[in-house]
Amino acid sequence: MSLKSKIDKFVGLHLDGIQFYTEKRKYVHDPIWGTIELYPHECCVLDSPLLQRLRQIHQTGFVYATFPSASHTRFEHTIGVMHLAGKIASTLKERHPKDANEKTIQKVRLAALLHDTGHSAFSHTSEEIFESRKDLHDLLKTGGEFQGKGAGEVLSYLIATSQAFRKFFRKVRKQYPKVLVDVNDFAPLILGRADPEKRFEADIISGPVDADKLDYFPRDGRASGVELAVDIERLLHCLSIASERRAGKNYRLMVVSRGGFNAIQQLLFARATLFASVYHHHKVRACDCMVKACFEHFSEKGMKFKKNSVYPGFNLKSAADFLFLTDTDFFGEAYNHKCGSLTHQLIHDLVYRRLFKRVLTISRNTVRDFDNSQQKAGYSQFFNLRACPEAMRALAKKIADKAKFGGKYTKVWLDIPREPSFRKAGDSMVNMSSRTSNPRLMKLESVIPIAQWVDTYQQYYAQSFLFGPESVAERRALAISALKILEFEYGLKLNRDAIAEDLREFISEKIVPA
Amino acid sequence: MNATSNLYGDELLSAIFANFSSPRLKFKTTESKLTGVFFKLLGQPKFRPLAKQYPFDVDGYEPRSKALSDAFQSLQQSRMIGRMNPDLVVYEVSEALEVRYQKFIEPKLKGRKTIVKQLAEEVEKHLDIVKSRATVAPGLGIPKNVAKIQDR
Numbered sequence: 304m305s306l307k308s309k310i311d312k313f314v315g316l317h318l319d320g321i322q323f324y325t326e327k328r329k330y331v332h333d334p335i336w337g338t339i340e341l342y343p344h345e346c347c348v349l350d351s352p353l354l355q356r357l358r359q360i361h362q363t364g365f366v367y368a369t370f371p372s373a374s375h376t377r378f379e380h381t382i383g384v385m386h387l388a389g390k391i392a393s394t395l396k397e398r399h400p401k402d403a404n405e406k407t408i409q410k411v412r413l414a415a416l417l418h419d420t421g422h423s424a425f426s427h428t429s430e431e432i433f434e435s436r437k438d439l440h441d442l443l444k445t446g447g448e449f450q451g452k453g454a455g456e457v458l459s460y461l462i463a464t465s466q467a468f469r470k471f472f473r474k475v476r477k478q479y480p481k482v483l484v485d486v487n488d489f490a491p492l493i494l495g496r497a498d499p500e501k502r503f504e505a506d507i508i509s510g511p512v513d514a515d516k517l518d519y520f521p522r523d524g525r526a527s528g529v530e531l532a533v534d535i536e537r538l539l540h541c542l543s544i545a546s547e548r549r550a551g552k553n554y555r556l557m558v559v560s561r562g563g564f565n566a567i568q569q570l571l572f573a574r575a576t577l578f579a580s581v582y583h584h585h586k587v588r589a590c591d592c593m594v595k596a597c598f599e600h601f602s603e604k605g606m607k608f609k610k611n612s613v614y615p616g617f618n619l620k621s622a623a624d625f626l627f628l629t630d631t632d633f634f635g636e637a638y639n640h641k642c643g644s645l646t647h648q649l650i651h652d653l654v655y656r657r658l659f660k661r662v663l664t665i666s667r668n669t670v671r672d673f674d675n676s677q678q679k680a681g682y683s684q685f686f687n688l689r690a691c692p693e694a695m696r697a698l699a700k701k702i703a704d705k706a707k708f709g710g711k712y713t714k715v716w717l718d719i720p721r722e723p724s725f726r727k728a729g730d731s732m733v734n735m736s737s738r739t740s741n742p743r744l745m746k747l748e749s750v751i752p753i754a755q756w757v758d759t760y761q762q763y764y765a766q767s768f769l770f771g772p773e774s775v776a777e778r779r780a781l782a783i784s785a786l787k788i789l790e791f792e793y794g795l796k797l798n799r800d801a802i803a804e805d806l807r808e809f810i811s812e813k814i815v816p817a
Numbered sequence: 818m819n820a821t822s823n824l825y826g827d828e829l830l831s832a833i834f835a836n837f838s839s840p841r842l843k844f845k846t847t848e849s850k851l852t853g854v855f856f857k858l859l860g861q862p863k864f865r866p867l868a869k870q871y872p873f874d875v876d877g878y879e880p881r882s883k884a885l886s887d888a889f890q891s892l893q894q895s896r897m898i899g900r901m902n903p904d905l906v907v908y909e910v911s912e913a914l915e916v917r918y919q920k921f922i923e924p925k926l927k928g929r930k931t932i933v934k935q936l937a938e939e940v941e942k943h944l945d946i947v948k949s950r951a952t953v954a955p956g957l958g959i960p961k962n963v964a965k966i967q968d969r
Contacts, residue, residue, distance in 0.1 A: 450875075505876075673896075722890055
């Protein structure tokens with residue numbers, strides 16, 4: 304069965320028997336944006352199990368294990384994005400009635416509602432796993448139907464364009480004649496696709512300053528307790544539409560006026576702060592590795608997830624299988640396995656926060672004599688492993704073997720997180736003229752290199768980890784093994800700061816000099 | 818298995834920078850300009866065997882490649898290429914990149930050396946080369962530490 308057919312089946316199961324019960328608008332109270340209005344047709348989509356499942360997926364994966372209040376979900380983020388997308392479209396409609404109209408507002412709100420439906424358990428944690436599944440990977444690679452796109456957004460698009468969703472939406476349109484748009488109008492926006500003369504619509508959903516980013520910065524910051532100042536209201540006031548010719552086509556783009564520079568700057572620093580202190584916190588990364596360990600164990604043993612009286616179980620070989628998983632399903636899986644089994648133990652270790660522990664931290668600050676070209680070269684070659692999860696995993700297993708772990712690899716993980724790129728923000732088009740009627744467009748990066756500054760700042764925070772089990776003796780063995788392997792394979796020598804604090808006293812200065 | 822299956826994105830980019838006409842070359846670019854250059858060149862039939870490294874998203878106002886962006890970031894992160902203040906648009910290929918290329922990447926290229934060299938020549942033509950006093954002594958083809966590696 305193809306990926307598209309499997310997704311169609313998934314959508315069908317999650318839209319079966321939906322009742323169109325409401326003729327009234329609904330109001331949702333949101334901690335970030337206040338009162339949010341939902342139109343009846345949007346309520347039908349939002350109330351379907353297809354969207355309700357997002358209540359069971361944490362917005363920021365395991366961030367809540369370290370920042371306890373970050374327990375918000377994809378569901379509230381989705382509503383927030385829909386609200387902001389509509390707000391941006393309304394602003395543009397007011398300023399450019401020939402470009403944006405009521406249809407624009409409906410389109411972007413529906414695209415926003417569906418933009419995260421492709422998420423699976425723990426959001427981006429599982430995305431790192433399912434993006435390499437062959438059926439999806441073939442679509443993302445060069446020459447594929449969705450080359451260069453993100454795994455999650457492709458799944459969301461395939462959900463929105465599935466036969467089952469089209470059928471459902473036809474019924475919605477029949478029930479609510481005020482709905483002016485169809486699936487083909489809003490689904491492409493999820494992928495950032497739009498005709499050149501309607502490019503601004505895609506910019507609202509998937510652009511340098513899109514509704515998604517404008518919602519998740521303040522939401523994730525507030526939920527994790529990290530103070531971030533982003534003047535979004537000001538930014539909204541600085542948005543307009545302008546023309547730019549490229550490759551013989553006339554693009555109508557969403558642009559930011561000079562008054563919005565400060566807000567963009569705040570946005571970029573907010574993002575850098577969130578990555579450095581929240582998303583890439585070592586405990587959060589340890590949790591991610593534990594989830595990967597669980598999926599790896601399932602795949603090695605040929606076991607099926609969610610095998611119960613309703614479902615036949617999923618072997619997770621297809622990216623579509625992951626759509627049947629939410630955080631709740633993942634945790635519930637523990638009870639399908641005997642107490643004391645590895646699966647039960649791994650899942651419960653996550654539930655009760657008995658996490659993998661750091662063995663080594665590898666960064667430019669923990670490489671001995673980083674100014675030496677040989678060391679830099681070795682570090683770079685090691686860092687390059689992040690492009691290939693299989694090679695990274697193979698190195699972790701090699702380290703475990705040398706530490707005499709007897710083939711028990713489950714708790715030995717190497718983690719080289721991908722850094723965020725700020726390029727997209729640098730690509731924002733800004734209007735250097737004080738008038739919207741006669742704009743002078745430039746790329747933000749050519750006016751002020753904010754994105755480059757933040758990029759450079761961010762690079763100081765990049766670090767990789769070797770995680771291991773709780774036992775000090777086992778982690779000491781892993782540390783010594785890793786130090787030897789990194790030196791042998793990459794010529795990389797680490798300093799004592801690389802070693803986890805609780806292990807340092809057990810590793811002599813003969814092995815790693817002070 | 819395809820021809821580039823074991824060559825990662827940042828290794829290919831390193832190989833290209835290492836094959837520029839002179840070591841420690843300085844060039845002025847932005848990530849979007851560099852993406853545009855690669856998009857144009859990798860679309861040519863002769864460079865197609867290398868195109869798999871960087872899938873391009875062509876739906877936007879200009880092409881993007883997350884893989885190329887990651888590779889470019891990765892080289893900056895590990896100081897293989899440095900950026901100069903205050904504009905951060907002038908990059909310099911480091912001595913360490915030459916070391917990395919010779920020690921780790923060149924042996925992986927095998928039969929692809931010629932095509933990589935051709936791509937490097939083309940990329941260089943499209944970049945805005947910054948002329949400055951040589952950071953390598955005139956007449957000395959490669960930095961000292963690279964020569965040491967070759968001697969070994």
